[in-house]
Amino acid sequence: xxxxEAKFKVNYPEFNLDVELNxxxxxxxxxxxxxxxxxxTLLRCLSGLEKAPSGYMKIAGxxxxxxxxxxxxxERKIGLVFQESRLFPHLSIQDNLLYGYQRTHPAERNxxxxxxxxxxxxxxxxxxxPEKLSGGERQRVAIGRALLTSPxxxxxxEPLASLDRQxxxxxxxxxxxxxxxxKTPIVYVTHSVNEVLQLVDTMVILKSGKVENIGSxxxxxxxxxxxxxxGDEQLGAVLETLVLEHDEEFGLTRLDFMGxxxxxxxxxxxxxxSLRVHIHSRDVSLSIASPAEATSVLNILRAKVEKxxxxxxxxxxxxxxxxxxxxxxxxxxxxxxxxxxxxxGQPIYVHIxxxxxxxxxxxxx
Amino acid sequence: xxxxxxxxxxxxxxxxxxxVTVVILLALGTPIAWWxxxxxxxxxxxxxxxxxxxxxLPPTVLGFYLLILLGSHGWVGGPVQAxxxxxxxxxxxxxxxxxxxxxxxxxxxxxHSAFESIGKTPMETAQSLGASRLDAFFSVxxxxxxxxxxxxxxxxxxxxxxxxxVVLMVGGNIPGKTKVISIEIYDRVExxxxxxxxxxxxxxxxxxxxxxxxxxxxxxxxxxxVT
Numbered sequence: 294x295x296x297x298e299a300k301f302k303v304n305y306p307e308f309n310l311d312v313e314l315n316x317x318x319x320x321x322x323x324x325x326x327x328x329x330x331x332x333x334t335l336l337r338c339l340s341g342l343e344k345a346p347s348g349y350m351k352i353a354g355x356x357x358x359x360x361x362x363x364x365x366x367x368e369r370k371i372g373l374v375f376q377e378s379r380l381f382p383h384l385s386i387q388d389n390l391l392y393g394y395q396r397t398h399p400a401e402r403n404x405x406x407x408x409x410x411x412x413x414x415x416x417x418x419x420x421x422x423p424e425k426l427s428g429g430e431r432q433r434v435a436i437g438r439a440l441l442t443s444p445x446x447x448x449x450x451e452p453l454a455s456l457d458r459q460x461x462x463x464x465x466x467x468x469x470x471x472x473x474x475x476k477t478p479i480v481y482v483t484h485s486v487n488e489v490l491q492l493v494d495t496m497v498i499l500k501s502g503k504v505e506n507i508g509s510x511x512x513x514x515x516x517x518x519x520x521x522x523x524g525d526e527q528l529g530a531v532l533e534t535l536v537l538e539h540d541e542e543f544g545l546t547r548l549d550f551m552g553x554x555x556x557x558x559x560x561x562x563x564x565x566x567s568l569r570v571h572i573h574s575r576d577v578s579l580s581i582a583s584p585a586e587a588t589s590v591l592n593i594l595r596a597k598v599e600k601x602x603x604x605x606x607x608x609x610x611x612x613x614x615x616x617x618x619x620x621x622x623x624x625x626x627x628x629x630x631x632x633x634x635x636x637x638g639q640p641i642y643v644h645i646x647x648x649x650x651x652x653x654x655x656x657x658x
Numbered sequence: 659x660x661x662x663x664x665x666x667x668x669x670x671x672x673x674x675x676x677x678v679t680v681v682i683l684l685a686l687g688t689p690i691a692w693w694x695x696x697x698x699x700x701x702x703x704x705x706x707x708x709x710x711x712x713x714x715l716p717p718t719v720l721g722f723y724l725l726i727l728l729g730s731h732g733w734v735g736g737p738v739q740a741x742x743x744x745x746x747x748x749x750x751x752x753x754x755x756x757x758x759x760x761x762x763x764x765x766x767x768x769x770h771s772a773f774e775s776i777g778k779t780p781m782e783t784a785q786s787l788g789a790s791r792l793d794a795f796f797s798v799x800x801x802x803x804x805x806x807x808x809x810x811x812x813x814x815x816x817x818x819x820x821x822x823x824v825v826l827m828v829g830g831n832i833p834g835k836t837k838v839i840s841i842e843i844y845d846r847v848e849x850x851x852x853x854x855x856x857x858x859x860x861x862x863x864x865x866x867x868x869x870x871x872x873x874x875x876x877x878x879x880x881x882x883x884v885t
Contacts, residue, residue: 342782366785373786379779383801392797393787442788 295319295353297446297478301338301345303502310334310345310502318353318446318478320494321468325483325522331502332482336450339480340373341366353445370401372439372447372477376454378431380423386434387419393442403443404475412474413437413467429460433467440471447471447479453488465491486527490571490651498522514571515620517602517612529574530621531651536566545591551618556591557648569651574612576647577623581633584642592645596621598635617643664854667834668842675750675838676818679757683765683814684807686758691769692795709766712759720760721827728752728828748830753838756828757818764813772806773799805876812876816869820862 295318303310310331316322324332337343339350341357341364350358357364372393380389390406410416413433423431432452439447449468453461469492472479483489489496489510496513498506506518513519514531532555534548539559546560548568555570562568584593594617602612604627611630615621621643625633635641690709694702712720728735728746734755735745746752780802784794800807822840829836831845839858846855 340786342786366782367788367790371786373783375779377779379783381780381783381798381802383798383804392784392789396788396793438787 295478296351297322297353297480298349298351299339300349301335302347303334303338303343303345308334308502310338312499312502312504314497314504314507316495316497319476321472321479321481321492322495322497323481323483323489323493324497324499325489326499326505327522328484329501330499332499333450334502335499336448336480336482339446340371340448341369355445367396370443370445372442372444374432374435374439374447374449374452376451378423378428378435380431380434380438382423384423385419386415386421386423386426389423389434390415390419390438390441393438397442401443402441404441406441409437409440412470427460428456429463432456432460432464436464436467436471440475440477444477447477449479449481451482451484453483453485461488468492486523489523490531490569511619515614515622517614517622526573527571528622528624529577530572530619532570532572532619532621534568534570536560536562536564536568538564550594553594553618555594555645555648557650560650571649571651572621572645573647573649574622574624576645577621578644578646579613579615579623579625579629579633579635580642580644581639582642584644588644590644590646592648594621594643594645596641596643598637598639598641600637601630601635604630615641615643664857665842668837668839669858671750671834671836672819672838672840675753675757676815678754679761679818680765680811680814682754682758683761684811687762687765687769687810687814690762691766691773692799694766694770695773710763712761713763717760717821717823718827721756721824724752724756724759724824724828728755747828748832748836750829750835753825753829753836756824757821760821760824761814761817764817765810768806768809768813769803772803772809776802808876809873812869812873816866820866 297314297316297318300313301310308329308331312331312335324335326332334343338345338348344363345358348358350356356362357369381392384392387406390410394402394406410419413436415433415437418426418430418434423434426434436452453464456464465488468479471477481492493510496506496508496510497504498513498519500522505522506513506516508516511531511533514523514528517528520528532550534550534555537547537549537554539546544559545556546558546562548555548557548570557570560568596615596617599614599616602614604611609626609628610624611627613623613625613635615623623643690705694706725747726732730736730739730745730747732745735747739745746755776799780798781791781794784798785791789797820840822844825836825838826841831837831841839862843855843858846852846858
């Protein structure tokens with residue numbers, strides 16, 4: 294499997310970056326963290342815009358930086374997309390798209406203008422000038438221009454931050470499609486939990502220039518340690534499910550999660566498609582006994598207690614890590630914990646009071 | 659009143675001088691202005707001051723030192739005389755040399771501010787798309803700086819056309835070789851031929867005015883920007 298290995302040490306008077314990463318060079322990896330955590334510096338080091346005095350970087354078997362080695366940015370097979378599109382105002386859309394393509398060795402051109410323009414829906418814009426385009430269109434052109442250099446890595450630095458909600462929703466499917474169709478690994482920086490849930494496979498959480506946590510979205514969102522980074526109200530579980538069937542009579546869609554069934558309001562998604570759902574830890578309650586017949590809670594999963602969190606005697610709640618085929622975090626009261634007397638390894642029923650659908654738009658084909 | 663005959667030669671000579679000087683200035687001013695934008699060297703201020711010097715120096719001072727420099731015993735004139743048989747003072751080449759120095763700030767400054775306003779990102783973007791720095795300079799920076807180039811050309815041309823003191827000191831007043839418009843005007847006034855002096859002067863005045871109108875209208879239009 295292709296890997297992205299990177300190790301950078303940067304010491305500025307006011308800021309230090311000291312990271313070591315070992316990531317799968319596929320899918321979307323997000324670098325997540327508050328401003329000033331070093332996200333942009335990390336991207337600049339990865340792309341070669343900045344030369345970390347002490348650094349190592351290797352992608353898909355190629356060393357881009359090591360002692361005595363520093364491949365300059367123009368020779369790295371890398372695509373960069375920023376918050377601003379940075380299109381060249383003096384060139385037409387087509388010439389913008391082809392700028393990097395023409396500077397890529399013919400033998401290394403894996404993608405052609407036609408297919409990129411089609412995937413990003415740019416065909417009608419080719420003759421136009423950048424200033425005539427909307428923000429969302431410009432950003433799509435910027436993505437296309439980066440892709441047409443046939444990069445080994447696509448780096449996106451808050452590419453949607455300057456767009457309004459509707460335009461964001463318009464672009465996310467395109468990014469997902471690129472990843473599906475062209476298999477270009479993407480390193481993505483964002484502040485937005487929403488973008489993370491919709492796009493990301495692997496998360497790297499940075500704090501004050503150091504890697505605080507790293508893992509799959511499922512792991513990170515159910516990990517107590519991520520509380521500060523993703524926000525208390527986001528913590529809980531992210532589950533990858535498959536659409537099983539639609540229940541027209543009750544207006545429900547049944548989802549399969551590792552052999553167990555979840556119910557959500559009727560979704561307009563074909564059977565067999567994947568759907569990511571997001572659950573807050575405070576919407577999860579636990580019971581030891583088989584659930585009573587008479588409950589209004591539709592979604593009950595069988596799970597096992599993994600770990601009982603540290604009990605903070607001043608607080609009233611405690612985090613329980615569960616395994617239901619995927620990690621789930623439950624936040625219950627200390628009183629409930631005392632009543633249930635939970636122990637690691639103990640089987641348990643997980644009642645899920647609310648499920649949020651993440652509109653994963655891989656289906657936008 | 660008889661239409662006074664004017665000698666076209668000084669006009670033609672002025673245009674030639676200004677044209678050649680502008681071409682040299684663009685070639686010379688581009689790397690200087692780019693270096694000033696990019697460098698973090700502490701010599702930057704020294705170079706900036708040197709480039710701006712002709713703005714504040716009396717033309718006679720510049721002319722005096724150029725005369726010494728370009729003359730047959732000068733550091734530049736001497737070797738040139740040894741090679742070609744004639745020194746640079748009192749020659750067209752000498753005038754081009756002098757005009758280039760004299761008009762340098764009028765070309766470097768607009769280019770410098772054009773490059774500054776472009777910022778770092780277009781260069782970084784072009785490099786990330788596989789362009790070398792030189793390639794990116796010509797394919798992205800130069801087109802983006804085109805208003806700066808236009809301003810630099812117009813100002814450099816007009817300023818060269820209007821110079822007097824330096825030309826007089828370095829070039830003298832040799833018809834067909836170094837006698838440019840401004841000196842011709844001075845000559846006409848000396849011999850009390852006000853009519854001819856008027857025609858040339860009003861021509862230069864109108865030309866300069868039009869040039870400045872052009873420069874300000876170039877600069878008024880906002881620079882192209884796409885975020």
